[in-house]
Amino acid sequence: MSLTNYLVLAAILFAIGATTVLLRRNAIIVFMGVELMLNSTNLLLVTFARYHGNLTGQVLAFFVMVVAAAEVVVGLAIIVSIFRTRRSASVDDVNLLKS
Amino acid sequence: MHTLMSLTTPAVVAAVDDVVAPVAWEGARLAVWLVVVPLVSAAVLLLLGRRADRWGHWLGVLASAASFVVALGVTVGLLGLPAAQRVQDVSLGTWVDAGALTVDAGLRVDPLAMTFVLLVTFVGTLIHVYSVAYMEHDAARRRFFAYLNLFVAAMLLLVLADSYLLLFVGWEGVGLASYLLIGFWNHNTPYAVAAKKAFVANRVGDVGLVLAMGLMFATFGSLDFGTVHAGVAQASEGTLTLIGLALLLAACGKSAQFPLQSWLGDAMAGPTPVSALIHAATMVTAGVYLIVRSGVIYAAAPTAQLVVAVVGAITLLFGAIVGCAKDDIKKALAASTMSQIGYMVLAAGLGPVGYAFAIFHLVTHGFFKAGMFLGAGSVMHGMDDQVDMRRFGGLGRYMKITYVTFMAGWLAILGVFPFAGFWSKDKIIEAAFVPVDGEPWRAWVFGGIALLGAGITAFYMSRLFFLTFEGQKRWSARRDGSAQHPHESPLLMTVPMIVLAVGSVGLGWLLSGAGFVEWLEPSVGHAEHHEPVLPVPVIVGATLGLVLVGVVLAWRMYAVGQVPVAPPRGTVATRAARKDLYQDVVNDAVLVEPGRYLTRSLVYGDKAVVDNTATGLGRATVGVGDAVRRVQNGYARSYAASMLIGLVALTVVVLAVRG
Numbered sequence: 001m002s003l004t005n006y007l008v009l010a011a012i013l014f015a016i017g018a019t020t021v022l023l024r025r026n027a028i029i030v031f032m033g034v035e036l037m038l039n040s041t042n043l044l045l046v047t048f049a050r051y052h053g054n055l056t057g058q059v060l061a062f063f064v065m066v067v068a069a070a071e072v073v074v075g076l077a078i079i080v081s082i083f084r085t086r087r088s089a090s091v092d093d094v095n096l097l098k099s
Numbered sequence: 100m101h102t103l104m105s106l107t108t109p110a111v112v113a114a115v116d117d118v119v120a121p122v123a124w125e126g127a128r129l130a131v132w133l134v135v136v137p138l139v140s141a142a143v144l145l146l147l148g149r150r151a152d153r154w155g156h157w158l159g160v161l162a163s164a165a166s167f168v169v170a171l172g173v174t175v176g177l178l179g180l181p182a183a184q185r186v187q188d189v190s191l192g193t194w195v196d197a198g199a200l201t202v203d204a205g206l207r208v209d210p211l212a213m214t215f216v217l218l219v220t221f222v223g224t225l226i227h228v229y230s231v232a233y234m235e236h237d238a239a240r241r242r243f244f245a246y247l248n249l250f251v252a253a254m255l256l257l258v259l260a261d262s263y264l265l266l267f268v269g270w271e272g273v274g275l276a277s278y279l280l281i282g283f284w285n286h287n288t289p290y291a292v293a294a295k296k297a298f299v300a301n302r303v304g305d306v307g308l309v310l311a312m313g314l315m316f317a318t319f320g321s322l323d324f325g326t327v328h329a330g331v332a333q334a335s336e337g338t339l340t341l342i343g344l345a346l347l348l349a350a351c352g353k354s355a356q357f358p359l360q361s362w363l364g365d366a367m368a369g370p371t372p373v374s375a376l377i378h379a380a381t382m383v384t385a386g387v388y389l390i391v392r393s394g395v396i397y398a399a400a401p402t403a404q405l406v407v408a409v410v411g412a413i414t415l416l417f418g419a420i421v422g423c424a425k426d427d428i429k430k431a432l433a434a435s436t437m438s439q440i441g442y443m444v445l446a447a448g449l450g451p452v453g454y455a456f457a458i459f460h461l462v463t464h465g466f467f468k469a470g471m472f473l474g475a476g477s478v479m480h481g482m483d484d485q486v487d488m489r490r491f492g493g494l495g496r497y498m499k500i501t502y503v504t505f506m507a508g509w510l511a512i513l514g515v516f517p518f519a520g521f522w523s524k525d526k527i528i529e530a531a532f533v534p535v536d537g538e539p540w541r542a543w544v545f546g547g548i549a550l551l552g553a554g555i556t557a558f559y560m561s562r563l564f565f566l567t568f569e570g571q572k573r574w575s576a577r578r579d580g581s582a583q584h585p586h587e588s589p590l591l592m593t594v595p596m597i598v599l600a601v602g603s604v605g606l607g608w609l610l611s612g613a614g615f616v617e618w619l620e621p622s623v624g625h626a627e628h629h630e631p632v633l634p635v636p637v638i639v640g641a642t643l644g645l646v647l648v649g650v651v652l653a654w655r656m657y658a659v660g661q662v663p664v665a666p667p668r669g670t671v672a673t674r675a676a677r678k679d680l681y682q683d684v685v686n687d688a689v690l691v692e693p694g695r696y697l698t699r700s701l702v703y704g705d706k707a708v709v710d711n712t713a714t715g716l717g718r719a720t721v722g723v724g725d726a727v728r729r730v731q732n733g734y735a736r737s738y739a740a741s742m743l744i745g746l747v748a749l750t751v752v753v754l755a756v757r758g
Contacts, residue, residue: 021739030736095733 006047013040027079027089031072038068126176127187127208130259132169133216137162138252144245152241156234159244160227163251167220174213185210185621188261188325195264202322207261211622214458215258215381215388218465222380223251225595229473230372232591233480243283243370250276254381258388262323263312266389270308270353273382274301280377281369293365300362304352308389311345314338328395339396343403346393347410350386354440357414361682363437364421367429371476374429379436379472380465387440387461390447391454394623398450408448408541412548415441417680419555423562424676426666427486428475431563432468435512438556439464439524445545446527451626453530455616458623460523462615463607467511467519470599474505477592478567481585483577488566489664490575495568497585500593502568504600509564511603513557513646522607528553529638532631542632553642557649565658573664 013036020033042061049057083089140162144155151158177185186209194204206212227247234240253272260266278301282294315322318338319330331339350356355363366378377383390397390407397404418438425431443461446453479486481498495502507518514520532546574583587593631638668674675681730741 018743022736022743025736091735094735 003047003051006043010040010044010047013037013043025090025092027082027091030091031075031079035068035072038064124176124180124184124187126173127189127206129169129173129176130189130206130208130216131191133166133173133220133255134252134259136165136169136252137248137255141245141248141252144241144248149241155241156227156231156244159248160224160231162248163220163224163227166251166255167217167224170213170216170220173208174217177208177210177213182617182621199320200316200322202262202264204265205261205323206259207324208259209622210618210620211388211391211458212258214462214619216255218462219251219254219258219381222465222469222599223247223376225598226372226376226380226469226473229375229476229592229595230370232589233372233476234370237370239283243280246276246279246283247372247376250280250377250382254385257385261325263308263315263327264322266392267305267308267312270349270385271305273377273385274298274305274353277301277366277373277377277382280373281366283370283373284368287368290368293362293368297362297366300359301352304349304359304386307345307348307350307352311342311349314342314345318342324392331395331399334399336400339400340403343393343397343400344406346389346396347403347407350389350407350444351410352386353389354383354386354444355414355437356386356410356441356444357417358682360414360417360437361679361686364425364430364433364679367427367433371429371472371479374433375469375472375476378433380469383436383440384443384461384465387443387447387457390444391457391623394447394451394454397448404448404450405541406448408445408545411441411443411445411448412545413441414438415445415552416548416555417441419552419559420672421676421679422559423555424669424673426488426677428478428488428491428563428567429472429486431488431559432472432475435556435560435563436464436468438552439468439512442524442527442549442552445549446530449530449533449545451624452533452629453527454623455619455626456523456526456530458619459607459610459615460520460527462610463511463519463523463603466599466602466606467508470596470603471505471508471512473592473596473599474501474508477501477588477596478585480588480592482574482583485575485583488563489662489666490573491567492570492573492662493568494585498568498587500587501596504593504596505564505568507600507603509560511607512560513650514553514642515646516643517604517608519603519605519607522611524553525639525642528642529631529635532633532638533629534632539632546632546638550638550641550645554645554649557646558653561650561653562657565653566662569658570662573662575664 017033017036017038017040020036021030024030024033042064045057045061045064047057049055049061079089082094086093140158144151144158147155177187186207189206189208191204191206193201195202227244230240230243230247234243237243250273253269253276255269257266257269257273260269278294278298281297282291285291285294312322315327318334319327321327321330348359351359363378363383367374369378397407415438418434418436418441422431422434422438425434439460443457443464446457446460477498478491478494478501481501482491482494485491511518511520512524514524528546528549531549532542534542574585577583633641666677669677678684
């Protein structure tokens with residue numbers, strides 16, 4: 001398979017993730033969009049590692065996964081906490097920063 | 100401290116401009132104590148506060164008297180030296196050392212300075228004694244004596260300084276003391292305003308002195324009398340004229356000369372002893388001192404000298420005319436002071452021929468005018484602080500000592516033989532008739548004005564005297580409603596008056612006989628005798644004749660005639676004179692109102708330009724913030740969108756640039 005296929009797939013995944021983040025209100029879904037974008041990046045990292053024939057990209061992908069896992073832990077905790085106080089997981093309800 | 104330490108070092112510098120004094124005289128160092136003693140006394144009285152209330156006034160008297168004793172000692176020592184060595188410079192070490200400008204603090208002990216020192220300390224001590232009784236019922240008597248001592252110290256520093264800069268320190272010191280004492284009863288708003296007026300008018304004069312010092316430094320590179328006076332020969336006449344005019348401005352401010360005279364009348368708000376000491380005998384004559392001290396400069400700048408004489412002549416008439424219409428006894432005396440100082444300034448403007456007589460008249464005037472002020476204080480003391488002469492009358496029978504001492508002062512200022520004024524004022528009139536630089540018109544103009552002034556002086560002083568002591572009683576009730584019962588003042592007040600009256604009678608004859616003019620020669624230079632345009636007996640006769648006319652006129656109007664209690668409307672001239680010849684109106688129109696307008700427009704400009712710039716900047720910031728705030732809507736998704744758009748835009752730009 002050519003490099004282009006991988007790149008296009010990664011771009012499609014990233015676009016889906018970004019669209020999800022921008023368009024969906026439910027925090028959980030938004031979170032999933034974020035994860036999707038991270039994974040499209042991982043795909044690119046791995047692709048280029050293979051393409052260049054070294055392991056740097058693969059190692060970096062592992063790092064991204066670890067960070068993503070940590071981020072999910074914190075993020076889900078926040079979402080749960082918000083849901084408990086507001087009975088809603090909509091990101092548009094959480095707009096207290098607006099004066 | 101430095102002053103005290105340097106007393107032990109034996110170095111006495113003797114350097115004089117025109118008189119060479121090769122032998123330094125150690126005794127001159129004592130002059131330091133003249134300034135130190137009253138200064139320390141003033142500090143003690145001010146710092147101890149109420150703890151010194153019980154004995155503070157006596158400390159003040161003692162300090163002044165001690166200064167007088169030292170002055171007497173120094174003068175006797177000076178008299179023991181040959182005339183050529185009577186100018187002694189005492190160095191007190193370097194004071195200012197700033198790059199090109201180096202000023203040594205030093206005193207110049209010479210006949211001119213010692214004449215002033217003796218006058219200030221002698222009259223000062225008498226007035227201190229008088230004040231003990233006069234201020235007896237004042238809760239702040241100690242503070243009053245502290246200020247008086249401060250004044251004496253500053254005045255002595257002024258006349259003893261050997262550089263214009265140190266003189267300036269004393270000059271400001273007496274200005275401060277004058278301000279504090281005019282406003283001594285400053286709970287009374289008009290008094291506080293009068294103090295402020297005197298202070299401001301004096302500051303205008305000070306600008307002249309500062310200007311003169313700047314010019315001197317630029318021209319001579321130094322400010323001490325010796326260097327400046329020695330350098331005059333090399334300087335251009337234009338510069339010297341400027342310096343002379345600047346010094347004259349300073350003298351006008353301090354000595355209440357035209358056009359800066361308006362403060363002196365209001366300065367009478369101060370307690371009467373202050374009027375006697377500061378605003379009659381000593382401080383207001385500092386301007387004459389400055390001009391005489393700078394005689395070398397004026398000798399090389401004839402234009403400036405002519406202006407001095409003109410200012411003196413104008414003021415002598417001005418003061419005399421104002422004096423004719425004033426009903427307040429102290430203000431009438433103030434106008435007279437102004438006029439008499441006008442005589443001195445006129446004499447100083449005549450050049451070396453007049454310097455000695457200016458100082459001579461200054462000394463005799465110091466005695467008789469202080470005596471009359473103390474007399475006025477005594478009258479006020481006995482008449483429940485009444486100052487309106489239309490409310491006096493016939494007081495001579497009730498206050499015998501005041502009457503007789505005042506009469507001595509009155510005859511002295513009239514210039515009646517053999518009273519003090521005859522020996523000094525008539526000499527000035529004679530000197531005014533001497534043609535200067537071979538221009539006879541000056542002799543006729545100045546001589547004529549001086550002669551006319553003598554006649555008017557006789558009229559207004561006789562008016563004052565007759566209104567107060569002769570004629571019918573026109574007394575008003577006391578402030579508490581009871582009837583007036585004038586009484587003689589206590590001994591502490593009458594004794595100084597008697598001493599000053601003795602001076603008013605005999606001082607002129609005494610000093611004239613003792614060679615006062617020759618005594619001053621080491622300081623003011625020798626003047627060749629010139630013949631006046633009229634024979635001397637004619638001048639003396641004319642003067643005495645005019646004086647007689649003035650007295651008779653005043654006698655008929657104010658002693659024999661009926662004097663209305665309420666001032667009549669009077670002629671245009673009377674009304675103008677009552678208002679100080681509209682000097683305040685002119686000042687208001689020419690200086691105060693434009694000044695106010697200027698400040699108002701400055702305030703407006705400040706608000707319109709500066710303030711608006713500042714507030715506008717703030718308002719713009721707020722506006723921008725307000726606009727930008729709308730982007731921060733609190734929706735996480737819109738933030739994410741802006742991040743994404745930004746990122747995409749950045750990428751596009753980077754690609755395009757690399758492209």
